[in-house]
Amino acid sequence: MSGTLGNEDANGGPVRHIPVMLAEVLGALAPAPGKVILDGTFGAGGYSRALLEAGATVIGLDRDPTAIAAAKDMLAAHGDRLTLHHTQFSALDRFAPEGGLDGVVLDIGVSSMQIDEAERGFSFQKNGPLDMRMSGEGVSAADVVNRAKVSDLTRIFGILGEEKNAGRIARAIEKRRQEEPFVTTRDLAGLIEIVTPRRAKDKIHPATRVFQALRVYVNDELGELAGALLAAERALKPGGVLAVVTFHSLEDRIVKQFIGARLGKAGGSRHLPAVEPAPALFSQDGKAMISASEAEAADNPRARSAKLRAAIRTDAPAPQTGLDAFGLPALADIHRLGGFEN
Numbered sequence: 001m002s003g004t005l006g007n008e009d010a011n012g013g014p015v016r017h018i019p020v021m022l023a024e025v026l027g028a029l030a031p032a033p034g035k036v037i038l039d040g041t042f043g044a045g046g047y048s049r050a051l052l053e054a055g056a057t058v059i060g061l062d063r064d065p066t067a068i069a070a071a072k073d074m075l076a077a078h079g080d081r082l083t084l085h086h087t088q089f090s091a092l093d094r095f096a097p098e099g100g101l102d103g104v105v106l107d108i109g110v111s112s113m114q115i116d117e118a119e120r121g122f123s124f125q126k127n128g129p130l131d132m133r134m135s136g137e138g139v140s141a142a143d144v145v146n147r148a149k150v151s152d153l154t155r156i157f158g159i160l161g162e163e164k165n166a167g168r169i170a171r172a173i174e175k176r177r178q179e180e181p182f183v184t185t186r187d188l189a190g191l192i193e194i195v196t197p198r199r200a201k202d203k204i205h206p207a208t209r210v211f212q213a214l215r216v217y218v219n220d221e222l223g224e225l226a227g228a229l230l231a232a233e234r235a236l237k238p239g240g241v242l243a244v245v246t247f248h249s250l251e252d253r254i255v256k257q258f259i260g261a262r263l264g265k266a267g268g269s270r271h272l273p274a275v276e277p278a279p280a281l282f283s284q285d286g287k288a289m290i291s292a293s294e295a296e297a298a299d300n301p302r303a304r305s306a307k308l309r310a311a312i313r314t315d316a317p318a319p320q321t322g323l324d325a326f327g328l329p330a331l332a333d334i335h336r337l338g339g340f341e342n
């Protein structure tokens with residue numbers, strides 16, 4: 001997680017932006033003049049800036065229009081080698097040049113810019129509308145807590161937030177919204193504090209997991225990630241590199257299983273006839289996963305949970321794979337929220 005462009009520090013000066021695991025990401029992508037690299041999570045442009053400085057041509061995507069709008073200066077400085085698009089990264093293959101991409105990088109999650117702005121509604125530490133939509137469009141977190149069935153809320157909090165008190169919190173939400181709908185982040189955080197009081201040994205605020213779950217659900221973050229991995233597989237040229245930084249086990253598991261399944265190792269069990277190995281779609285020449293260095297983790301707490309996985313595309317043709325192959329959790333269709341009954 002990274003990105004603070006547009007914010008101010010306590011003295012009113014601009015906050016320094018620190019992209020997470022930048023050196024490792026650059027090591028994996030090896031940017032150079034003539035290479036075309038797609039940054040699917042442009043954010044504050046930390047990765048893109050470094051890729052441009054190394055001479056690469058960059059295609060930047062972000063679903064948040066404010067991230068794209070804030071990049072005017074970068075566009076002016078590198079306009080010949082930088083193009084930006086306001087779009088979701090699951091569609092990244094639409095932006096690949098003929099012949100394919102040399103690299104795709106994804107830095108999954110929200111930016112500090114999004115978290116720090118109270119009116120975006122991502123943070124229970126700042127009061128703001130209960131929103132959480134990165135794109136500013138569609139169903140908001142308030143719509144979800146005010147309209148989803150208790151059983152669906154329980155699954156969302158339990159699966160996407162790994163919240164042990166999911167059922168209790170969902171029932172308390174239902175009771176409270178009958179009297180008054182949820183409007184602000186404090187409304188929800190306050191209720192969760194009452195239902196699951198903080199114990200001395202708890203390291204995180206009791207609302208942390210529910211807020212994470214709502215954010216992941218509202219933005220379909222797992223579906224987007226799975227879609228982006230398949231799109232990258234289609235868009236990378238042979239030898240092109242996929243590099244993904246994640247911050248949560250749910251996301252890391254998707255990347256790990258995707259790359260693992262694409263390495264083309266033989267399947268089967270010792271009790272069954274050997275299964276022909278599928279052609280490898282990716283290879284790996286380094287460690288399967290790297291974490292941030294101790295020095296970076298000490299400097300930037302957000303880097304502590306970061307995991308980078310990188311893989312190199314082979315020349316095997318991309319198969320027709322749908323999202324079903326990922327076994328993503330089955331949750332209520334967010335687009336039907338208006339039709340839910342309690």
Ligand SMILES: C[S@@+](CC[C@H](N)C(=O)[O-])C[C@H]1O[C@@H](n2cnc3c(N)ncnc32)[C@H](O)[C@@H]1O
Binds near residue numbers: 003040090108111
């Ligand atoms: C962690 S920040 C990226 C920071 C960036 N690497 C940097 O160095 O400044 C993640 C960014 O990805 C964007 N994002 C998240 N999910 C997305 C999606 N599905 N499609 C496009 N952009 C997305 C967010 O809006 C946010 O700006």
